[in-house]
Amino acid sequence: xxxxxxxxxxxxxxxGRQVTLMCHQTWSHSYMFWYRQDLGHGLRLIYYSAAAxxxxxxxxxxxxxxxxxxxxxxxxxLESATRSQTSVYxxxxxxxxxxxxxxxxxNGTRLTVT
Amino acid sequence: KQEVTQIPAALSxxxxxxxxxxxxxxxxxxxxxxxxxxxxxxxxxxxxxIQSSQREQTSGRLNASLDKSSGRSTLYIAASQPGDSxxxxxxxxxxxxSTFGDGTTLTVKP
Numbered sequence: 001x002x003x004x005x006x007x008x009x010x011x012x013x014x015x016g017r018q019v020t021l022m023c024h025q026t027w028s029h030s031y032m033f034w035y036r037q038d039l040g041h042g043l044r045l046i047y048y049s050a051a052a053x054x055x056x057x058x059x060x061x062x063x064x065x066x067x068x069x070x071x072x073x074x075x076x077x078l079e080s081a082t083r084s085q086t087s088v089y090x091x092x093x094x095x096x097x098x099x100x101x102x103x104x105x106x107n108g109t110r111l112t113v114t
Numbered sequence: 115k116q117e118v119t120q121i122p123a124a125l126s127x128x129x130x131x132x133x134x135x136x137x138x139x140x141x142x143x144x145x146x147x148x149x150x151x152x153x154x155x156x157x158x159x160x161x162x163x164i165q166s167s168q169r170e171q172t173s174g175r176l177n178a179s180l181d182k183s184s185g186r187s188t189l190y191i192a193a194s195q196p197g198d199s200x201x202x203x204x205x206x207x208x209x210x211x212s213t214f215g216d217g218t219t220l221t222v223k224p
Contacts, residue, residue: 031210042216043203050210058211090157100165102148103205103212105158 003027006091006106013081014114021076021109023091030096032074033103034058034066036087043090049074050096081113116141118206120215127194128223135189135218137204145207147187149178152201152217161202162189194222 004025013019025032034046035058045058047066055066063085065077074093078085089109095101117140127133137147146165150158162171162178164187170179177190187204201219205212 033211035214040216043205043214045211045213048211056210092158100146100163102160102163103158103207104160105150107157 004091004093004104004106006089006109008109009107010110010112012112012114015082016080019078019081019111021078021089021091021111023074023076023106025072025074025091025093025104027093027095027104028071029093029104030071031094032068033092034064034074034076035090035092036060036085037090037108038087046076046089078111081111083113085111086113087111116206116208116213118204118213118215120202120204120218122218123216124219124221126221126223129194129196131194131222132190132192133194133220135191135202135220137187137189137206137215139185139187139206139213141206141208142182142185143208144182145209147178147180148205148207148212149176149187149189150203150205152203154200158203191220194220196222196224198222 007022033048035043049055049068091106092103094103119138148163149161164180175192180187201217203217205214
């Protein structure tokens with residue numbers, strides 16, 4: 001099916017563990033984004049990527065690592081999870097440059113760090 | 115740094131009312147502005163996108179306007195229904211990335 005798929009939908013992990021959230025899109029969109037959504041903070045940009053092998057920091061990048069070896073995949077890794085990283089994580093994508101290209105979102109991953 | 119504000123944070127109206135949600139932004143050098151709907155525990159669904167050169171966009175009972183020079187957008191919902199109850203977010207795109215407001219949570223009472 002066309003669209004953005006995030007996995008897993010729910011994840012519980014312990015403090016200090018490494019965890020990777022997956023994002024896959026089928027449109028061949030150039031841009032991909034990772035946001036986190038927390039009560040009181042809205043959606044905040046963690047990292048984004050303009051193309052394969054090109055990534056850039058967003059507003060809250062500390063504690064996260066991304067890679068983009070293929071256009072369709074944009075995994076987000078928490079190298080050593082902390083309780084403050086408990087959040088809902090959304091992946092998004094859009095086409096390149098054009099001003100009328102909308103953002104499309106996945107269904108999110110709810111991560112709990114205990 | 116772009117800052118996006120949505121007022122009010124919450125709104126409750128009786129069914130059938132017309133209503134306006136507001137979105138303001140500080141940096142007017144935008145590419146576009148996009149309105150989203152989010153149901154509890156769900157992802158974001160795109161409602162309307164207005165390019166920087168446009169003044170408004172319409173989809174069904176929804177109408178979004180953009181005044182780039184004053185840094186404002188409004189989302190007008192006509193004849194509201196209980197099914198419109200959700201959180202509405204605006205996102206402003208500058209160059210590569212988009213900045214979101216915190217949203218307006220709308221409740222439409224039957």
